[in-house]
Amino acid sequence: MGSMIKATALVTDNGFSAIDNATRAGLDCLQQAGIQPQQVGLLINAGVYRDDNIMEPSIASLIQRNMNMGLDFAADSPNQVTFSFDVVNGACGFLNAVTIADAFLRNGSVEYALIVCGDAHPSKTDHPEFPYVAVGAAALLHLSTAAADANKGFGPFAYRSNESDCLSHISTYGDLAQFGHQGRAQGQFQFSNQYVEEFRRLNVALINEFLAQHEQPRVDFLLGSDLEAGYCHSVCASSDLKRQPTRAMELFEHFNGDTHTAAPIAAFHQLQREVANPSGLSLLFHAVGSGDASACALYRS
Amino acid sequence: MTMTRFESIGVYLPEQEVTTRELIDSMDTEPMFDLEKLTGVKSRRWRAPHEDCHSLALEAIERCLVNSRYEADEIDVIICTSITRFKDGLKFVLEPCLSSYLKKRLGMREDALNFDITNACAGMFTGVHVLDQMIKSGVVRNGLIVSGECITPISETALKEINNPVDEQFASLTVGDSGAAVLMDQSPSDDEGVEFLELLTLSQFSDFCYGMPSDKNPGVAMYTKAMEIHATVIQRLPQTLGHFAEKYQVSGADFAHVIPHQTSERAIRSALALCSESLGDIPNICVSLDRYGNTSSTSHFVVLNDHIQQGHIQPGQRILMLVLASGIVLGVASVRIGNLTGAH
Numbered sequence: 001m002g003s004m005i006k007a008t009a010l011v012t013d014n015g016f017s018a019i020d021n022a023t024r025a026g027l028d029c030l031q032q033a034g035i036q037p038q039q040v041g042l043l044i045n046a047g048v049y050r051d052d053n054i055m056e057p058s059i060a061s062l063i064q065r066n067m068n069m070g071l072d073f074a075a076d077s078p079n080q081v082t083f084s085f086d087v088v089n090g091a092c093g094f095l096n097a098v099t100i101a102d103a104f105l106r107n108g109s110v111e112y113a114l115i116v117c118g119d120a121h122p123s124k125t126d127h128p129e130f131p132y133v134a135v136g137a138a139a140l141l142h143l144s145t146a147a148a149d150a151n152k153g154f155g156p157f158a159y160r161s162n163e164s165d166c167l168s169h170i171s172t173y174g175d176l177a178q179f180g181h182q183g184r185a186q187g188q189f190q191f192s193n194q195y196v197e198e199f200r201r202l203n204v205a206l207i208n209e210f211l212a213q214h215e216q217p218r219v220d221f222l223l224g225s226d227l228e229a230g231y232c233h234s235v236c237a238s239s240d241l242k243r244q245p246t247r248a249m250e251l252f253e254h255f256n257g258d259t260h261t262a263a264p265i266a267a268f269h270q271l272q273r274e275v276a277n278p279s280g281l282s283l284l285f286h287a288v289g290s291g292d293a294s295a296c297a298l299y300r301s
Numbered sequence: 302m303t304m305t306r307f308e309s310i311g312v313y314l315p316e317q318e319v320t321t322r323e324l325i326d327s328m329d330t331e332p333m334f335d336l337e338k339l340t341g342v343k344s345r346r347w348r349a350p351h352e353d354c355h356s357l358a359l360e361a362i363e364r365c366l367v368n369s370r371y372e373a374d375e376i377d378v379i380i381c382t383s384i385t386r387f388k389d390g391l392k393f394v395l396e397p398c399l400s401s402y403l404k405k406r407l408g409m410r411e412d413a414l415n416f417d418i419t420n421a422c423a424g425m426f427t428g429v430h431v432l433d434q435m436i437k438s439g440v441v442r443n444g445l446i447v448s449g450e451c452i453t454p455i456s457e458t459a460l461k462e463i464n465n466p467v468d469e470q471f472a473s474l475t476v477g478d479s480g481a482a483v484l485m486d487q488s489p490s491d492d493e494g495v496e497f498l499e500l501l502t503l504s505q506f507s508d509f510c511y512g513m514p515s516d517k518n519p520g521v522a523m524y525t526k527a528m529e530i531h532a533t534v535i536q537r538l539p540q541t542l543g544h545f546a547e548k549y550q551v552s553g554a555d556f557a558h559v560i561p562h563q564t565s566e567r568a569i570r571s572a573l574a575l576c577s578e579s580l581g582d583i584p585n586i587c588v589s590l591d592r593y594g595n596t597s598s599t600s601h602f603v604v605l606n607d608h609i610q611q612g613h614i615q616p617g618q619r620i621l622m623l624v625l626a627s628g629i630v631l632g633v634a635s636v637r638i639g640n641l642t643g644a645h
Binding site: 043048049052053054055056057058059060061062064065069070071072073075078081082083084085086087088089090092093096099100102103104106107109157158159160161162163164165168170171172173174175176177178179180181183184187289290291292293 | 384385386388390391392393394395396397398400401404405406408409411412414415416417418419420421422423427430431434435437438440454500501502503504505507508510511512513514515516517518519520521523537540541544548626627628629630631
């Protein structure tokens with residue numbers, strides 16, 4: 001029994017504030033699920049880029065406030081509280097956040113966990129140097145107690161980074177000494193020429209290792225990172241997934257760019273549009289990004 | 302469910318000491334109040350020019366691993382919880398995250414997990430909460446939580462920018478640099494471990510304290526509504542602590558010490574005095590802010606290490622940890638301490 005996705009939401013036409021996009025996606029997601037904000041015990045923001053380069057408080061706490069969630073401590077309902085924080089690990093942040101939320105849910109520490117993702121340039125504008133598409137995404141997780149769901153949900157998970165002596169093929173940062181008084185509205189984005197090749201190598205190696213370790217489970221769809229047109233397809237074609245009719249969920253062309261931390265949710269969202277009844281499908285979520293690091297997780301819907 | 306425990310800790314404090322007097326003397330605008338008397342911060346540690354969050358974190362991890370029975374390649378997850386994330390000067394890293402650099406530098410296994418957590422001054426305790434849950438659910442066996450907190454750049458900005466006797470940047474003069482690391486695993490006995498831990502975010506007050514790049518100078522600034530935070534906490538802490546005391550059937554007398562977040566000694570004592578009704582006798586209050594200031598996300602571990610070194614905290618003692626951070630995050634933990642700094 002693993003954590004199940006109760007609802008997802010994706011926001012694509014809401015401007016360039018990471019906080020606003022995640023807030024709207026979070027609210028849409030709860031509305032779809034028919035869940036009140038107060039029922040969410042854990043809120044994790046897995047977006048990397050921060051409006052105005054805010055270092056504190058957590059971006060999650062600002063999204064939580066904008067969602068009218070856990071605003072204050074109420075003596076008459078002291079157990080109805082929300083805890084929120086940011087998880088940061090490039091494109092792998094969402095799957096790291098699912099690993100964390102899954103632990104909280106399995107331990108019975110919370111009933112619902114909401115993960116929000118999405119990136120935007122710190123200036124909150126459509127900045128030409130920003131390498132990702134500004135979207136907001138949200139996924140609401142819970143643990144189903146229904147007998148029919150016994151073999152459903154997330155798990156197992158896998159994670160791997162590249163060799164210790166290899167540098168990350170993406171480096172993004174804010175150099176405050178160089179930015180002068182414009183530090184809130186700037187970022188620096190460096191990508192090595194081989195980053196797509198190197199990410200694919202790591203991505204494929206992890207998937208092959210995962211499939212071998214778990215006796216080649218059936219995978220109907222590969223959902224997640226799509227770094228350039230055809231990337232996700234190429235991961236399917238060059239990994240052991242080619243031995244089965246796994247379908248790669250194309251995102252890059254659909255969204256006109258890399259949806260980065262939001263990619264796994266965006267792909268799941270897309271799947272729900274394309275497949276009338278996703279029940280019984282076996283999905284492999286994957287992510288690859290800076291570090292370099294790659295993550296994957298099986299999900300049985 | 303078996304408890305997790307703090308298996309070992311490591312703290313690094315940069316050598317250079319800077320007194321509050323020195324800071325005030327270098328300002329154009331004197332505060333309307335005696336900052337040292339109000340906060341109790343007499344001195345703090347200041348990073349050397351070559352030090353940053355990454356190096357402070359590494360120093361802390363090295364000390365932690367000396368105290369641990371684990372080698373780097375036996376660790377299943379590293380969680381870095383720095384607020385400032387500076388590496389190579391005033392560059393705050395976004396990708397890759399700091400834990401990625403640290404994982405590689407330590408030579409950890411490639412399949413070990415790593416991620417950063419950002420949650421203001423509650424960072425390390427958020428890491429403790431997350432790791433406690435991950436160990437209990439069986440996803441990892443152990444893990445390392447670290448924060449290298451290079452926070453004095455906010456003091457440098459405050460020194461340049463404060464122009465008002467009640468400026469929102471005065472709290473920026475109370476901070477100090479540090480690194481802290483804690484290794485956690487499953488507790489081998491009932492004699493040591495994290496007995497309970499709860500954190501909550503009261504998001505209505507999330508705009509009471511912002512840390513972000515300055516819009517006037519190169520560098521980072523923190524803008525704190527200190528009075529509003531104090532008033533909010535004073536109004537809620539007795540109720541919140543009372544709730545946890547009832548839920549876990551504990552009172553102040555069950556603890557040898559309380560380690561609060563290190564903001565201001567006067568604020569800490571007045572807040573805790575109000576809690577005596579819900580908590581009963583208040584245990585010994587541990588502070589180290591007179592010498593180290595507010596070390597932000599590392600504060601509880603800097604104090605814990607300091608009081609262990611001084612012999613005030615002994616293995617086997619039960620400690621109440623109180624978390625307070627921008628967000629506003631409130632939290633409480635009951636931890637029975639084992640031998641954290643001796644060789645295992």
